[in-house]
Amino acid sequence: MSATINDVAKHAGVSMKTVSRVINNEPAVRKATYDKVQASVKALNYKPNNSARSLAGTRSYTIGFIYDNPNAYYVIDMQNGILSQCKENNFELLIHPCDHQSSNFDQELINLIDHSRIAGVVLTPPFSEMPSVSKLLKKLKLPYVQIISGRDSGVGSNDSSILVNDFQAAYSITQHLIELGHQNIGFLCGGEEHLSSIERLEGYQSALKDGNLKLRKRLIVPGEYSFNSGVEGAKKLLSKKEKPTAIFASNDEIAAGALFAARLMGIAIPEELAIVGFENSPFSRQTWPKLTTAHQPNDIIAQQAANLLIAKIQGRSKEYIEQHGLLKSFSPELIIRESTQSAV
Amino acid sequence: MSATINDVAKHAGVSMKTVSRVINNEPAVRKATYDKVQASVKALNYKPNNSARSLAGTRSYTIGFIYDNPNAYYVIDMQNGILSQCKENNFELLIHPCDHQSSNFDQELINLIDHSRIAGVVLTPPFSEMPSVSKLLKKLKLPYVQIISGRDSGVGSNDSSILVNDFQAAYSITQHLIELGHQNIGFLCGGEEHLSSIERLEGYQSALKDGNLKLRKRLIVPGEYSFNSGVEGAKKLLSKKEKPTAIFASNDEIAAGALFAARLMGIAIPEELAIVGFENSPFSRQTWPKLTTAHQPNDIIAQQAANLLIAKIQGRSKEYIEQHGLLKSFSPELIIRESTQSAV
DNA sequence: CCTAAAAATGACAGCGCTGTCAATTCGAAA
DNA sequence: TTTCGAATTGACAGCGCTGTCATTTTTAGG
Numbered sequence: 001m002s003a004t005i006n007d008v009a010k011h012a013g014v015s016m017k018t019v020s021r022v023i024n025n026e027p028a029v030r031k032a033t034y035d036k037v038q039a040s041v042k043a044l045n046y047k048p049n050n051s052a053r054s055l056a057g058t059r060s061y062t063i064g065f066i067y068d069n070p071n072a073y074y075v076i077d078m079q080n081g082i083l084s085q086c087k088e089n090n091f092e093l094l095i096h097p098c099d100h101q102s103s104n105f106d107q108e109l110i111n112l113i114d115h116s117r118i119a120g121v122v123l124t125p126p127f128s129e130m131p132s133v134s135k136l137l138k139k140l141k142l143p144y145v146q147i148i149s150g151r152d153s154g155v156g157s158n159d160s161s162i163l164v165n166d167f168q169a170a171y172s173i174t175q176h177l178i179e180l181g182h183q184n185i186g187f188l189c190g191g192e193e194h195l196s197s198i199e200r201l202e203g204y205q206s207a208l209k210d211g212n213l214k215l216r217k218r219l220i221v222p223g224e225y226s227f228n229s230g231v232e233g234a235k236k237l238l239s240k241k242e243k244p245t246a247i248f249a250s251n252d253e254i255a256a257g258a259l260f261a262a263r264l265m266g267i268a269i270p271e272e273l274a275i276v277g278f279e280n281s282p283f284s285r286q287t288w289p290k291l292t293t294a295h296q297p298n299d300i301i302a303q304q305a306a307n308l309l310i311a312k313i314q315g316r317s318k319e320y321i322e323q324h325g326l327l328k329s330f331s332p333e334l335i336i337r338e339s340t341q342s343a344v
Numbered sequence: 345m346s347a348t349i350n351d352v353a354k355h356a357g358v359s360m361k362t363v364s365r366v367i368n369n370e371p372a373v374r375k376a377t378y379d380k381v382q383a384s385v386k387a388l389n390y391k392p393n394n395s396a397r398s399l400a401g402t403r404s405y406t407i408g409f410i411y412d413n414p415n416a417y418y419v420i421d422m423q424n425g426i427l428s429q430c431k432e433n434n435f436e437l438l439i440h441p442c443d444h445q446s447s448n449f450d451q452e453l454i455n456l457i458d459h460s461r462i463a464g465v466v467l468t469p470p471f472s473e474m475p476s477v478s479k480l481l482k483k484l485k486l487p488y489v490q491i492i493s494g495r496d497s498g499v500g501s502n503d504s505s506i507l508v509n510d511f512q513a514a515y516s517i518t519q520h521l522i523e524l525g526h527q528n529i530g531f532l533c534g535g536e537e538h539l540s541s542i543e544r545l546e547g548y549q550s551a552l553k554d555g556n557l558k559l560r561k562r563l564i565v566p567g568e569y570s571f572n573s574g575v576e577g578a579k580k581l582l583s584k585k586e587k588p589t590a591i592f593a594s595n596d597e598i599a600a601g602a603l604f605a606a607r608l609m610g611i612a613i614p615e616e617l618a619i620v621g622f623e624n625s626p627f628s629r630q631t632w633p634k635l636t637t638a639h640q641p642n643d644i645i646a647q648q649a650a651n652l653l654i655a656k657i658q659g660r661s662k663e664y665i666e667q668h669g670l671l672k673s674f675s676p677e678l679i680i681r682e683s684t685q686s687a688v
Numbered sequence: 689c690c691t692a693a694a695a696a697t698g699a700c701a702g703c704g705c706t707g708t709c710a711a712t713t714c715g716a717a718a
Numbered sequence: 719t720t721t722c723g724a725a726t727t728g729a730c731a732g733c734g735c736t737g738t739c740a741t742t743t744t745t746a747g748g
Binding site: 693707709 | 719720721722723724725726727728729730731732733734735736737738739740741742743744745746747748
């Protein structure tokens with residue numbers, strides 16, 4: 001059986017409470033004492049018992065991750081990122097997949113918090129884009145961090161948000177296409193209900209404008225984040241008299257669909273048509289040719305979210321933000337592959 | 345704040361201990377008392393505090409899910425399945441992704457069990473296929489359930505295993521191809537280190553034999569569970585003088601790769617070549633045409649695994665198995681889509 | 689109706705930790 | 719050196735539950 005706080009106390013020759021202070025990083029512990037205790041902790045391979053901490057203390061040491069996302073790769077990346085920081089900080093993770101359209105979602109959330117004694121939650125889209133959710137959490141006074149699409153100084157830029165700069169990344173992608181000489185760039189939209197989709201479209205438009213290219217409405221095709229939407233959208237674009245020479249798909253699945261449609265129509269990629277995706281999901285590597293895309297560092301984003309949340313729980317979010325400058329957003333990074341440049 | 349066991353006891357007019365007996369399904373509680381307590385539990389929306397239970401009792405109410413699988417969809421399905429049964433039984437789930445090739449995996453597992461006071465674990469491949477892991481768990485006397493590829497009476501058919509009958513499903517798929525009139529069926533293997541891949545190959549071979557078709561070694565191409573492997577393997581098969589008229593890919597990713605290779609070579613699917621996959625992962629629906637495949641009911645499998653594990657933890661696995669006849673295996677079900685039959 | 693054994697219920701300690709508050713030690717000014 | 723407030727440390731209760739064991743109630747048999 002593993003060591004308890006009493007074992008450590010005995011080993012270090014101090015009281016239980018002092019050990020408690022050390023492992024919780026409370027002030028008012030002399031450096032010498034601190035070191036002595038840390039040594040004993042290490043010597044005994046001590047790890048605090050989460051159950052006991054939650055039971056005794058006012059706050060628990062478990063954070064919740066609430067999600068409803070069909071993209072399994074995204075979810076796994078987020079989980080792993082959060083988990084790594086939980087381990088670092090002796091927190092535990094409670095995963096909570098749920099249905100964002102459920103009518104009694106509020107009650108579900110309340111029950112979760114109440115029964116699981118969760119110390120805080122990480123929210124991803126669509127929950128992070130639902131004002132009702134953050135309102136509820138504020139009312140319940142539960143610390144939370146939301147991952148949300150936005151620009152540095154945009155809406156949602158506060159101490160609860162981790163911003164992902166879809167705008168900027170979409171701008172870069174579009175710029176990449178422009179630099180390759182494309183003047184006629186089609187855009188396949190994701191669902192309008194996703195902030196990310198809107199931001200990506202705006203990035204595209206902004207880059208065109210800055211590149212002095214005409215913004216053609218007919219090159220923008222509404223759709224959703226799916227393979228089939230990509231197939232249909234690309235067909236629409238490619239059957240026009242004035243075909244685009246490049247297609248910017250709002251995510252990799254759409255791009256994979258577009259790629260497929262192009263193949264079917266006998267259009268050579270990338271020679272006759274360049275295609276880019278977004279996300280750098282496994283889909284982008286399982287097409288042929290592989291897709292140029294924007295890499296969203298989900299694991300890093302998740303780690304940041306977890307760290308910020310834990311800091312908030314421990315009441316040191318201000319210091320944390322000052323130290324880490326969290327308010328700047330993440331910009332997915334351009335990854336150039338064969339779908340825009342022929343391998344030479 | 346939510347109700348405690350004392351609140352329920354007061355409400356029901358019994359002692360705390362009696363409530364404890366009821367929520368733990370212990371014997372020696374009169375029916376009338378039981379009902380009374382249950383009514384109070386419901387009335388107060390009571391849910392036992394997991395921390396307190398773990399702390400007070402000899403066993404915790406948390407089960408671990410240990411995995412190392414690149415297929416995010418598989419992992420998510422498993423998680424959700426396990427989670428649903430955990431909720432049902434007031435257990436919690438601790439997810440533990442880790443590296444099966446890590447040299448100190450044993451120590452990691454020991455630490456996990458020791459520090460997290462886990463009550464039992466669910467293992468998936470590759471851990472379920474590693475004898476060292478089950479040996480360690482047995483030594484530690486930790487209840488576990490492993491999900492593993494196997495046939496009804498095969499190796500591993502015991503009260504710790506949930507069998508997935510890859511053999512049977514592969515047999516059915518092959519039979520489907522034979523019924524369509526194919527006589528020359530190529531097979532693209534997954535990695536040899538996966539039991540599932542071996543079983544699928546044997547199912548294919550067995551079906552050919554029973555269908556009185558010749559078993560041609562050259563139609564079997566070694567490979568691994570990846571898109572690129574599918575592309576390469578299919579190219580190899582399709583460049584032979586005597587091309588197969590159908591390809592059985594060991595999983596959907598390989599099949600997607602094969603599909604792509606066929607397209608590139610100008611081979612019409614399904615008219616000139618039928619392709620089948622395995623798993624019914626999202627990949628099988630994001631190709632064009634969509635893939636015929638075998639649906640592995642991972643969520644159900646996971647639920648069964650969780651139920652069996654919980655039964656084992658509670659010392660009622662024998663009764664549970666008798667009642668549910670768990671020793672029979674799961675057979676993935678054939679799903680026929682456009683890659684083997686042209687939509688009429 | 690009584691008795692003894694079985695069945696049902698309850699009292700209470702204690703799991704490992706944190707919060708509260710009291711006790712001790714320290715350091716700087718007098 | 720002495721003194722006093724500040725810094726540091728410790729004693730102890732109690733979080734919500736389960737395990738143990740004692741007590742009460744029920745049941746069956748005479």
